[in-house]
Amino acid sequence: MASLTAFHYQSGNTMIHNLDARFKLILMALTSITLLNVSAWALVGVSGMLAVLGWHIGLPLLSAAKELRYFFILLLMVFMARVLSTSGEPLVQIGFLEISKQGLVDGGLVCWRLLSIVLLGLVLVSTTRVSEIKQSVAWFFNPVPGVPEKRLATMLGLIVRFIPEIFAKAGEVTAAQQARGIGSRKNPFFRLKTFTIPLLRGVIRDAGNLALAMEARCYSEDGIRGMTSATPRDWGMLIAGSGLCMVAFFI
Amino acid sequence: MAGPNGSGKTTLLRHLNGLVMPSEGDVSISGVRVKGNLLHARKMVGMVFQDADSQIVGETVREDVAFGPENLGLDPATVDGQTDWALEKVGLAHKADMSPHLLSGGEKRRLAIAGVLSMQPEIILFDEPFSNLDYPGICQVVGQMKTLKKDGHTIVVTSHDMDPVIELADRLIIMGQGRIVKDGTPALEGREAISLGIRPIMAPGTVRESAWLL
Numbered sequence: 001m002a003s004l005t006a007f008h009y010q011s012g013n014t015m016i017h018n019l020d021a022r023f024k025l026i027l028m029a030l031t032s033i034t035l036l037n038v039s040a041w042a043l044v045g046v047s048g049m050l051a052v053l054g055w056h057i058g059l060p061l062l063s064a065a066k067e068l069r070y071f072f073i074l075l076l077m078v079f080m081a082r083v084l085s086t087s088g089e090p091l092v093q094i095g096f097l098e099i100s101k102q103g104l105v106d107g108g109l110v111c112w113r114l115l116s117i118v119l120l121g122l123v124l125v126s127t128t129r130v131s132e133i134k135q136s137v138a139w140f141f142n143p144v145p146g147v148p149e150k151r152l153a154t155m156l157g158l159i160v161r162f163i164p165e166i167f168a169k170a171g172e173v174t175a176a177q178q179a180r181g182i183g184s185r186k187n188p189f190f191r192l193k194t195f196t197i198p199l200l201r202g203v204i205r206d207a208g209n210l211a212l213a214m215e216a217r218c219y220s221e222d223g224i225r226g227m228t229s230a231t232p233r234d235w236g237m238l239i240a241g242s243g244l245c246m247v248a249f250f251i
Numbered sequence: 252m253a254g255p256n257g258s259g260k261t262t263l264l265r266h267l268n269g270l271v272m273p274s275e276g277d278v279s280i281s282g283v284r285v286k287g288n289l290l291h292a293r294k295m296v297g298m299v300f301q302d303a304d305s306q307i308v309g310e311t312v313r314e315d316v317a318f319g320p321e322n323l324g325l326d327p328a329t330v331d332g333q334t335d336w337a338l339e340k341v342g343l344a345h346k347a348d349m350s351p352h353l354l355s356g357g358e359k360r361r362l363a364i365a366g367v368l369s370m371q372p373e374i375i376l377f378d379e380p381f382s383n384l385d386y387p388g389i390c391q392v393v394g395q396m397k398t399l400k401k402d403g404h405t406i407v408v409t410s411h412d413m414d415p416v417i418e419l420a421d422r423l424i425i426m427g428q429g430r431i432v433k434d435g436t437p438a439l440e441g442r443e444a445i446s447l448g449i450r451p452i453m454a455p456g457t458v459r460e461s462a463w464l465l
Contacts, residue, residue: 008352009310129310161308164352206305213306216268216298217319217366218290 007067007164010126014057020234021132022139027241028124034245035116040109042251047116049244054119057127064122067167071118075111082107130157162207169202170195252409254426260409261301263426264376267407268298280374294323297367301379303359312354312362313338313347319370337369341395357388364395374405381412389415413437 011017016024035046054061088102134157141149173195185191252260265271266278269285269292278285285292297319300306309315316337320330338344341361346354351362360380367375377396381389393415396406400419408416413423423437 008350011311011348011350129314131310131314206302209300209302209305210308212265212270213298213300214308214318216270216293216300217370218293218322219318220322 007064007122007125007167009129010058012057012127014127015233015237016053016057016123016127018233019127019237020230021128021136023230023234023238024124024128025133025136025140026238028120030242030245031120032117034248035113035120038248039251042248043109043112043116045251046244046248047112047119050116050119050123053123057123059122059126068118070170075114078114079107079111082110125160125163130160133157133160158207158210161210162203165206166199166203169206170199173199173202252407252424252426253411253413254409254432255411257428258426259429260426261378262429264298264378264407264409267374267376268293268296270298294370295372296374296376297370297372298376299360299363299367299378299380301382303356303363306363306366307351307359310350311348312343312351312365315351315362316365316369319366323370333369333371337365340368340398341365355388356384357391360384360388360392361395364392364399368399372404374407375399377406377408377410379410380408381410381415393419 031046031050035043038046083099083103083106084097086100086103086106087098088100090098090100091104092099134153136153137156138149138153141147141152176198177191177194182191182194185194252263254260262271266273266285267280269278269289272286280292280295283291283295307315308318313334317330317334320333325333335344335347338347341364343354343358343361343365346358351359354362364375377392380392380396384392396408396416396419400406406419408420410416413420417423417437420437423433423435424431425433
């Protein structure tokens with residue numbers, strides 16, 4: 001039997017699960033901005049709070065780390081780029097390449113910020129139904145003239161729905177390539193090509209099938225329901241969350 | 252409906268639901284043209300796709316089954332009523348609040364059937380319903396088809412393997428290169444079946460003969 005990944009909605013009854021999806025999106029945007037701009041000490045505090053939230057909602061961190069392995073490769077590349085491009089007092093010098101203490105700190109902080117934002121995204125997708133995200137996006141864009149808010153909401157909903165599918169498909173493609181001896185090929189571009197093409201082909205085919213299945217079940221953009229009213233608890237959480245972000249800015 | 256790969260089985264099914272429009276000729280469901288009356292066609296004809304995974308849209312089993320009735324614009328009480336009825340019908344009521352991704356292959360196929368049933372169509376199309384299913388999964392789906400037939404639904408099934416459904420069938424159509432090459436009663440001898448590109452139907456005692464033919 002299959003199991004849920006960290007990218008699936010995990011049903012629950014925690015305060016994060018019960019928070020209005022619009023407030024979750026606002027808090028996520030505020031926290032992301034905070035994470036990108038605060039000092040190292042504030043970053044420790046905010047990411048610590050995120051880790052506690054992850055634990056509170058029962059986020060499968062180990063499974064998430066396993067599924068994020070490709071993201072870690074990207075992070076490593078970002079780290080290397082920052083280390084090599086930040087000037088400072090050199091610790092090691094290899095030819096024209098220079099590694100400084102400032103570069104290491106700067107690279108580490110950038111990766112930490114990005115990782116914290118991903119953790120924040122995981123908290124959102126694992127506690128919010130895709131339909132709630134869709135309704136919220138439609139609600140936010142409803143007053144904006146010229147924006148097809150329902151179409152935008154559907155697109156976003158489908159992207160969120162497809163994230164776990166893409167990871168599952170990536171796992172299948174990797175296993176299939178390994179079974180056919182890809183390990184003996186050292187050329188990283190060849191390996192990337194043989195991984196990407198079947199992955200894209202599979203994802204596009206699944207997206208086409210889903211679109212057909214939705215059409216067969218009379219899907220239309222008008223089917224997106226309206227939002228219910230926010231409760232005082234939602235407002236309380238929004239004020240508390242925004243307050244914490246403000247405090248983090250001034251540390 | 253049987254026939255080799257690429258013979259047009261799925262394309263024909265999609266015409267019945269209005270997912271594909273004919274370049275020539277016309278398709279009517281109960282006397283109403285599909286073209287220009289798509290909503291009627293989709294209310295009348297439900298379709299269970301080959302890959303159950305790729306038609307799941309809900310985060311829970313209940314939410315997925317409610318997707319169709321919600322799209323029809325029914326009021327919430329009717330949506331809930333039809334969703335509960337469909338879940339009960341396919342035996343998934345006890346898993347209503349589970350994530351669909353945790354269901355087995357056979358259960359996912361039953362979920363897809365519930366998703367169609369909740370829209371209360373008269374005709375149900377099954378596109379290769381037994382692919383990627385183990386034996387218990389096939390039995391679950393066949394059991395479901397028997398119930399649907401007993402309830403008065405018209406069922407159209409495409410499959411390479413007609414064994415599981417042949418006893419339910421009143422009519423067998425064999426497709427080949429986009430055309431109907433045989434249309435009649437579901438009796439097909441081994442040699443004829445092979446010449447038409449499908450697996451012979453195994454009546455009791457014919458297994459040895461069919462193995463020899465292959």
